[in-house]
Amino acid sequence: MKPLLLSLVAAFAAGAGPAFAADTLSGHPTAAEAPLVAKVSADLQARFATVAAATRAGYVRFTDEDDTGAISYADLEWTSKDPMHPSQLWYDVNGRLLGADFSVLQADSPTAPSLWGVDPKRWITFNAHVHYGLIGPNHTTIYGGTGARKLGEAAAAHPTASDLVAAGIAKSTSDVRFVFAFPAIWDLEVWVLPNPNGAFAQKNPNVVPVHPPKSSSM
Numbered sequence: 001m002k003p004l005l006l007s008l009v010a011a012f013a014a015g016a017g018p019a020f021a022a023d024t025l026s027g028h029p030t031a032a033e034a035p036l037v038a039k040v041s042a043d044l045q046a047r048f049a050t051v052a053a054a055t056r057a058g059y060v061r062f063t064d065e066d067d068t069g070a071i072s073y074a075d076l077e078w079t080s081k082d083p084m085h086p087s088q089l090w091y092d093v094n095g096r097l098l099g100a101d102f103s104v105l106q107a108d109s110p111t112a113p114s115l116w117g118v119d120p121k122r123w124i125t126f127n128a129h130v131h132y133g134l135i136g137p138n139h140t141t142i143y144g145g146t147g148a149r150k151l152g153e154a155a156a157a158h159p160t161a162s163d164l165v166a167a168g169i170a171k172s173t174s175d176v177r178f179v180f181a182f183p184a185i186w187d188l189e190v191w192v193l194p195n196p197n198g199a200f201a202q203k204n205p206n207v208v209p210v211h212p213p214k215s216s217s218m
Helices: 002-007 008-015 034-047 051-056 153-157 161-166
Strands: 071-074 088-091 097-105 124-126 129-135 141-147 176-181 185-191
Touching: 034 097, 051 088, 088 141, 124 176, 161 176
Parallel strands: none
Antiparallel strands: 071 088, 088 097, 097 185, 124 185, 129 141, 129 176
């Protein structure tokens, strides 16, 4: 979830809590992991080469471009039952497919998942938080995130446009394009675009951000 990780500065500052990074590993897949990377890359490039294809499959954009050059789209299901069901897809500003996230609910797995031949240490955790989109100038969307500290526990679990208004995030419910709860998950990030640093690396030198965020510091 590297696209999401860097877009959640506001969410974590508001109390959603940081992602806890797994032990540092090489970005390059091991012999046991390589078949998964090859399968995921071929499958996703065939099915989701464009943003339009992702949208038709139910993925919705919920972030701006991050400092890796990625924009995230999610299907809001959060449980990847197999490698053909990523919970998120990443595209660059020109609509080029970059990579994907696979996720498992922490509620379903108290420890890091052991799936598909991937080292469990590759999975990172994200605490529960909320994402939203507000109507911006010239019909643009202002993407943001927050947490229970801002909304309250009950509202953060099942957020509504009215909750964003009550918290002072939106002026009116009509200003809210979308809002949803992002549950606590285990997350696995895989670059689909060839990456000299490896499919599991944090960044890809083949991707240059066009409008990176001013700060990615948490």
